[in-house]
Amino acid sequence: MRVEAAFVPVVDQYPVVGPSTPGKPVNPIINRLLQVRQGLYEREAALIMATAASWSYSDVTTFADVMSRRGFGGGNAVSINLQNDALLVGTTAFLLQSADRRVVVLSFRGTEPRSAINWLGNINAKVEPFHAMGYVHGGFYRPLLALWPTLSPLLGAALRGMSLCDVSQRAMEKYRCRPTGADAAISGQVAEPDYDDECDSRAPMFSMAGASPAGEAPAAGEEDEPALYITGHSLGAALAVLAAARLYTVSILHQWHWKKLRGIYTFGQPMVGNQEFARRYERGFGHMLFRHIYKNDVVPRMPPLTAGNFRHIGEEYHATDQAWVYQSKLVSQARSFVGSTLTGVMASLMDQLAGIPILGRIPFPYSWEAHSPVNYLRVSQMSRATAGMYGG
Known part of the structure; x- marks a missing residue:
């Protein structure tokens, strides 16, 4: 497990559009994210999440630099990386916190093209029970289970309004060797208590300044509570849904974290x-x-029917030439992994021959080239511009 933190540089200064107080300047991007109601689709939020999801394939320093241009300058970014090849587990999550700590973004890295472990996990579709609430893709669920004990307390601290930079430093402290027992008495040191890794308001792992007694949510007005967004592309998108499902299921989080x-x-x-x-x-x-689904991207149609009956949930948005458009009919599963994969590869090859009139007109139901995060980022940028919103 590797936890790394980075300060988000202040690259672009956004104009103040309303009254501000010392230490709490008004940032229109952050304010817009705070004003979004639960269940309301927001094109500006879609662009910011597409940016976070796309750049989650990079390192935390690059991620922080890019997100500074999306209104998070002066904030903090933390990456949590987990790798165990023998268990076919390899994943990375990013936590992003605005400068005023009022907006938190949880972004998961997707399948890395050169990672055999990611690919083997993706095709391992054997289902596993999910909190007695049905069954989920085991290759997606296992990485989240392994990552959660470290991710959960960091997320909980951020949602209490605590500094991710400070908390991540404490997270790394738990891996340092310390004298215990008789050795601690000899050296004059006292061993720290071992808190539960779960994001539990009764026993927070990180007892940092800013948390209320017993680790409860700060007694602030609802408008001051941090807003949480979760995002990801490809495998990262699957992890985002499973993380949301876990947050929803765990009752102690549901009490005051879920509304954020x-x-x-x-x-x-x-x-x-x-x-x-x-x-x-x-x-x-x-x-x-x-x-969000870009054209004939094959991945939203996976796993195939040969792996079992899987279903999508949520609202579906398809790409047009200029925007994301809501679709009431959800995409269905592909029939087989081999057939859809070969079709997707052929479609990608034909895309390179689009200049040849005959070949360029051959229709393919699936494409791997359409799955590239750059497609999703580009449509999100056009969609926001089409809506006539302010520049970012």
Whole structure:
């Protein structure tokens, strides 16, 4: 497990558009994210989440630099990387915090093209039970289970308004060797208590300044509470949905963390659960899950029917030449992995021959080239511009 933190540089200064107080300047981007209601699709938020999801394939320093241009200058970014090749587990999550700590973004890295472990996990579609709420894709769920004990307390601290930079330093402290027992007495040091890794308001792992007694949510007005967004592309999108489902399921988080979630924006997301999982969580947070699909991207049609009956949940948005457009009919599963993969590869090859009139007109139901995050980022940029919003 590797935890790394980076300060988000102040690259672009956004104009003040309203009254501000010392130490709390008004940032129109952050304010807009704060004003979004649960279940309301926001094109500006979609662009910011598409940017975070696309740049989650980079290192934390690059991620922080890019997100500074999206209004997060002066904030903090943390990456949590987990790799265990023998267990076919390899994933990375990013936590982004605005300068005023009022907006938190959780972004998961997707399938890395050169990672055999990611690919093997993706095709390992054997289902596993999810909190007695149905079954989910095991290759997606196992990485989240392994990452959660470290990710959860960091997320909980950020949602209490605590500095991610300070908290991440404390996170790394727990891996340092310390004298214990008799050795501690000899050296005059006292061993720190071992807190539960779960994001539990009764026993916070990080007892930092700024948290209320017993780790409860700060007694601030609702307008001052941090707003949470979750995002990801490809495998990262599947992890985003599973993370939201876990947050929704764990009752102690549901009490005061869940109301802070404004939306889950996914891009090129595969299906993650069976019909029972879809039925239960569609009622729970389907109205807050916004899935984006670029043209004939093959991944949203996966896993195939040969792997079992999987279903999408949430609202679906398809790409046009200029914007994301809501679609009432959800995409269905591909029939087989081999057939859809070969078709997707052929479509990608034909895209390179689009200048040849005959070849350029051959229709393909699936394409791997369409799955590239650059497609999702480009449409999100056009969609925001088409809506006539302010520049970012």
